[in-house]
Amino acid sequence: MLRMTILLAGLLALAGGIAPASASSTAKPPATAAHRMHVIVIDQMQYGPMPTDVRAGDIIEWTNHDILEHSATARDGHFDVDLKPGTSGRITATAGTFAFFCKFHPTMTGTVVVK
């Protein structure tokens, strides 16, 4: 029984470790010293303050507090996160400067610098 529990725990840990960042998940990522999570809140048709000191491998999460559907869509097509009202979505950051916008409301824009 103990072996089975350890095996299951190992499988779950492995699955969690290799799972890609989900665009629709609201679960918090594993907290590690190396990688941090940065949350951008969407409210009243605006992206909140852009996170600073973002490093490659960090998680960037958008949380939609609006009553409308939004998205975080990269100008260069690198990512396209759909955000239904009240949901969150995330990506794993890679180095560079990326501009994004809401494909449903193109006046909503933001830019994050990842070191």
Added chain:
Amino acid sequence: MNKPLLALALVFGIATVASVQAQTPAAASPAPAINDAQIAHIAYTAGVIDIAAAKQALQKSHNKDVRAFAEEMARDHAAVNEQALALVKKLGVTPQDNPTSQSLSKNAAAELKTLAALKGSAFDKAYVDNEVAYHKAVNGALRSTLIPSAQNAELKSLLETGLKLFQSHQAHAEHLAQSLN
């Protein structure tokens, strides 16, 4: 083109409601110019009108940007109206028809008829110009009359959210109008 008329109708309609209210006997505290049931009706009607305009644009326009804008209008106003309906149901309020709603609907019907006669880029330009004027008028009414008059906190909050949303629509419409010139 009835843009000025539309704006006037909105203000005049509200003034008419205020006038009717003013004829009621004086109470200990002054009654608001319009009540929440009327405000809910006006806000809902304004959304329905823009959805109808968007549907017309989606039937007539072949311009990619104009169609994207129209889709945005149809989607967002439907979502806000859905929230508004849920709120009035929760509050047990029956939206109340009033001169402002009637003026809005009458002018919108005339505008739809005008736009129906246009084609191609002439339609696109007229539709987008009207959207700019319409959102300016509605945003002005929200800011100066509807939000200050709303008594229920949840209704006031929804109207404030709506104002932010419609200001974004106005900015999008203005940007689009410039690109069509």
